Amino acid sequence: MAKEVNIFVENRLGRLQSVAAILADNEINVRTMTLQDRGEFGLMKLIVDKPEKADLALKDKGFASAIKDILAILLEDKPGSFNKLMLTFENSKINILDAYGFVIESNKQAVFCVEVKEPGNIKQILQQEGFKILEEELYEF
Amino acid sequence: MEVSYWNKEIETLARPDLEKLQLQRLKEIIGYALKTHFYKKRLEKAGLKSPEDIKSLTDLKKIPYTTKDDLRENYPQGLLAVAPEEVVRIHTSSGTTGIPTVIYYSREDLNNWTENLARSIVATGAGKKDVFQNMMSYGMFTGGLGLHYGAEKVGMTVIPIGGGNTKRQIQLMKDFRTTVLHITPSYLLHIHSKLEECDTKLEELALRKAFIGAEPHSENTRKKIEGLFNIDAYNSYGLSEMNGPGVAFECVYKNGMHIWEDGYITEIIDPKTGALLGDEEEGEVVFTNLIRKATPLLRYRTRDLAFVYKNACPCGRTHRRLSRITGRSDDMLIVNGVNVFPSQIEEVVMRIPQVGTNYQIYLEKDGALDKLIVKVEIYSKMFSGDINELDKLKTRIGEDLRASIIITPHVELHEPGSLPVFEGKAKRVVDNRPKL
Missing domain, CATH: 3.30.300.30 (ANL, C-terminal domain)
Structure with a gap:
């Protein structure tokens, strides 16, 4: 499974920049980023090229950071491919906790990142349906 | 100004007689204190082996102060002075570090407490004809139940709604023509801000008085409340260690709270040195409860800061008056x-x-x-x-x-x-x- 770095950030001016500065200082490249917002604080979710290094660097600077496994699914960047993926999840009765996507190459390839509670055999099912699951290659694409 | 009494004889008892009564009750309560595990040790160490070792009120000084820590350390039964079957009520408080404190009341203790509340209510000019909405919390907090029984004793119509639920409070005030409230000053101000939202005009209410307590407040707050509601507001003081509300209460003159001194010996001390202070000198209030036998408390340090007025009140009561509480000598928040x-x-x-x-x-x-x-x-x-x-x-x-x-x-x-x-x-x- 691919790795996602989760960081607890207070909703205060400059906090995201502090995270960005630590990543920059450690020469870590950000593939994508999303925020789960809770008003006074949020959970920052990062896909980076060196997740372990990022996690350690952030902890070193006092941030609460944790690495989580996620499913990173390669999709064709065209109408209908997202629907096909969602149908697969529905048919397998697997509920999604959190998800976000980003385009790697316009009109060609996109990645859909999914957090599930009980992965079960979703990986095999997705592969049977012809989806490619990204591991390390997610960071370098 | 019209002055009414619930118990005129005691409320206007001449000072020498009042002090005689205090001494007699102090001896009796020391007898009960000696039955407790905690005070037996402490009083004997101070040379007090029997109530007869107390010859005058000044002998009180021989007794060390009692603190909330003492209550906590002796939880749950170290201060129980009567047989467990004589206890008819328990109030606990959560204490400061998770260990609670407990006060036991016998039937007679509850009656004494209620008597003080009846005196307090009548001293404000409220009485049998009033409809009393008790907006203090019931349960372990003594504020609700204390006034409840006092108001019933006086014969008021009691609405025991307790705290919270502003909409319903206002509805009941309208429906039953409530005349007297028992409430914290901050909640009463909050209610005023909600009247419009509840589609209620002040003229629809029959309010004439409020007993305000449980949190320190200034003369300005009282004036603000009185102006907003067009009522008289009376300061009320008590703490569960001294039974609850009704330790001291304002009369119609609204100038300091009469301490029911036949029930509580009051001392003001320097909170740092423990030295006794004089009249009109501000310090920590220390009470000796003379009217509760199930849990006697002698020279209890309240941590509340206030002073005692020197001059007599025009209402004729001989019981001295306590000032507003101006602060705390510990870090307690209200x-x-x-x-x-x-x-x-x-x-x-x-x-x-x-x-x-x-x-x-x-x-x-x-x-x-x-x-x-x-x-x-x-x-x-x-x-x-x-x-x-x-x-x-x-x-x-x-x-x-x-x-x-x-x-x-x-x-x-x-x-x-x-x-x-x-x-x-x-x-x-x-x-x-x-x-x-």
Whole structure:
């Protein structure tokens, strides 16, 4: 499974920049980023090229950071491919906790990142349906 | 000004006779104190082996002060002075560090307490014809039940609604033509701000008086309340260690609260040295309860700061008057009438593993009401990166605090190391409430 770095950030001016500065200082490249917002604080979710290094660097600077496994699914960047993926999840009765996507190459390839509670055999099912699951290659694409 | 009494004989008893009565009751209560595990040791050490060793009221000075710590250390039965079957009521408070304190009442103790409340109510000019809406909390807090029984004894029509639920409070005030309220000043101000929302005009209400207590307030707050509602507001004072409300209460002259001195010997001391202070000198209030046998308390340090007036009151009562409470000699906070110690909050947040070592307590005003904000740092090592766990953590802190301090705080989660660190005794409490 691919790795996602989760960081607890207070909703205060400059906090995201502090995270960005630590990543920059450690020469870590950000593939994508999303925020789960809770008003006074949020959970920052990062896909980076060196997740372990990022996690350690952030902890070193006092941030609460944790690495989580996620499913990173390669999709064709065209109408209908997202629907096909969602149908697969529905048919397998697997509920999604959190998800976000980003385009790697316009009109060609996109990645859909999914957090599930009980992965079960979703990986095999997705592969049977012809989806490619990204591991390390997610960071370098 | 029209002055009425519930018990004119006692309320206007000449000082020498009042002091004679105090001495007689003190001896009796020392007899009960000697039956408790705690006081037996302490009094014998002070050379008091029998009530007869007390010859005059000045002998009281031989007895060391009793503190809330003493109550806690002797929980639950170290201060029980009667056979357990004689106890008809228990009130506990959550104490300062999780260990509660307890007060036991016998039938006679409750009657004595109720008598003082009947005197207090009648001293304000309220009486049998009044409809009394008791908006103080019932249950373990003595404020609700204390006034309830006093009001019934006087013969008022009692509406035992307790605290909260503003809409219903206003509806009942209208429906039953409530004339007298028992309420905290902050809640009464809050109610005024909600009248319009509840489609109610002041003219639809029949209010004429309010007993305000459970939180310190200024003369300006009283005047504001009186002006807004066009009523008379009377300051009420008590604490559960001295039974509850009805220790001291204002009469129609509204100039200091008459301490029912046949029930409570009052001393004012320097909170630092323990030295006795004179009339009109502000210090910590110390009471000896003369009217409760199930849990005798001698020279109990209340931590409340006030003074005793020198001059007699024009109402004719010989019982001296206590000033407004101007502050505390400890770090206790009063939040919407509820007593909270910072140590209680610390005890709760520090036992939650996902919380770091630092926390802060903020007090703000939200309209007329107090808002308690507890800021905690999350603990890096316990952080899993799961937002649902953070939500649950916040809920848990709120629920655990509510179970301990009775009020629901607003909980804020903060980054590790983000709250200010203080050297030595951490100054973790920030009280931004304007002085009432």
